[in-house]
Amino acid sequence: MTRAPLPDDATLTRSGLAATEGGKLLLIACGALVREILDLKERNAWTHIDLTCLPAILHNHPDRITAAVEAAIAKHNASYDDIFVVYADCGTGGQLQAACARLGVRMVEGPHCYAFYEGLDRFADHEDEITAFYLTDFLARQFDAFVWTPLGLDRHPELREAYFGHYEKLVYLAQTDDPALTERARRCADKLGLAFERRRTGYGDLATTLESWVDSPA
Known part of the structure; x- marks a missing residue:
């Protein structure tokens, strides 16, 4: 070939x-x-x-x-x-x-x-979570590159309320059991001013x- x-x-x-x-x-x-x-x-x-x-x-x-x-x-x-x-x-x-x-x-x-990591049936049980912002392992690692910087929050942090004011919590859908990555996800929640929740999905x-x-x- x-x-x-x-x-x-x-x-x-x-x-x-x-x-x-x-x-x-x-x-x-x-x-x-x-x-x-x-x-x-x-x-x-x-x-x-x-x-x-x-x-x-x-x-x-x-x-x-x-x-x-x-x-x-x-x-x-x-x-x-x-x-x-x-x-x-x-x-x-x-x-x-x-x-x-x-x-x-x-x-x-x-x-x-987010849906297929958690499982479609389980994710459907959370359909009312319209105030949840989700992260995966990948997005926890790449938060600045894929969220913070593209939205211009590195230059204009005052825009945070405009983008995330309607969210109440950050839900970290964890594929792995990595304490360091969990801490990174928690810091992402802190940067966005949101409550933090971790769900182990595999x-x-x-x-x-x-x-x-x-x-x-x-």
Whole structure:
């Protein structure tokens, strides 16, 4: 198999990892999920699964996610028996789901990663939490880069009330038991002036979804 270079929008991950081809299955994933997916690959010895990640910063521009996913599918479609998209809707307003259906590839169910980490059923039990701001492990690590700075709060902290005045608490959905990361999430809550709550979710429906794809790829 000839290995063509990956396009710019399909190679960036915050850990510096790029995809390798040659497996039967390809995961096209959000860069915010790279640690978790690589951990699941290692735990389950999924050596026949390859991974390529789109830039996590696309979550700040959800209108660009669908086109980026479509481009990645077109790039790799001929090289794999199956391609799976490791995104939920993620603010695309159903456009990503429609594109995946049209292209015949499966994607993760749910509105966003907060829901599938906690589990769709459990997350539905918290639908009334309209005053909760959520963090994952990734966002706890990358809070300044993905929240504080893009919103201009590093330059204009007085805008905090305008952005977050209607929130009451920060809910940290923890994939791991890492005291240092929990403390970082707590400091994020303090910066936003919000109460802090930690929920240990593990990988939730992300793990079960990937397992079901591997068990039944067709």
